[in-house]
Amino acid sequence: MDISESRHRSREEKSAATRARLTAAARQLFDEYGYHNVSVTQIARMAGVTHAMINVYFHSKAGLLYALIQENNASQIDKLSDTVPMHAPFEEKLRHIVAVYVKGDLADPRLLAVMQAYYWQWPAETEVQNRLQLRQALAPLLRAMRDAPQFTHRTEEELEDALDAFYAIYSHGLRPSIYDDASIPSCIELILRRSKPLFDGLALAAVSVRE
Helix, strand or coil, X not given: CCHHHHHHHHHHHHHHHHHHHHHHHHHHHHHHHCHHHCCHHHHHHHHCCCCHHHHHHHCCHHHXXXXXXXXXXXXXXXXXXXXXXXXXXXXXHHHHHHHHHHHHHCCCHXXXXXXXXXXXXXXXXXXXXXXXXXXXXXXXXXHHHHHCHHHCCCCHHHHHHHHHHHHHHHHHHCHHHHHCXXXXXXXXXXXXXXXXXXXXXXXXXXXXXXX
């Protein structure tokens, strides 16, 4: 490795370390005081850098929050990777996937609430990025539906629609944890119960209607 490569690598490592300190500080402060009650100056001070670094790496406090959302999504993707029981029935796969999602999202309910609120405020380009990552996160469930014999008569479009409907059920199923102090297991069971009619309906064969 020559001197220029060494310097480039050193800069990259320094940048990664700075980003990590900023996201760690933001996560702690957002959780403790709430997103709207924390300033970029406070985050920078805790991270040991100037507040200008937040603009350099994340463009804004909102961009820093989105980085935390990406971290959470990436963590779930990693946890699901190669852990879904390949030859298990669809219901068992669904339970495994939901459990991983819920445990990850509800590890920090207060921060989750802040993230959920931000979903409706970010710019269009951030929405595009999030949809791509969400698509990756939900890929194991889509694969489970494709592999399930009870859904083989469904088109790809129908499976995609069911995936979107499930995500709506899933997102709403997290709310009791935030507002009613519901436990993680109870949220898992709530999501599974509410999604059962969706997948039961998807499994039904099309019925022709006679005039």
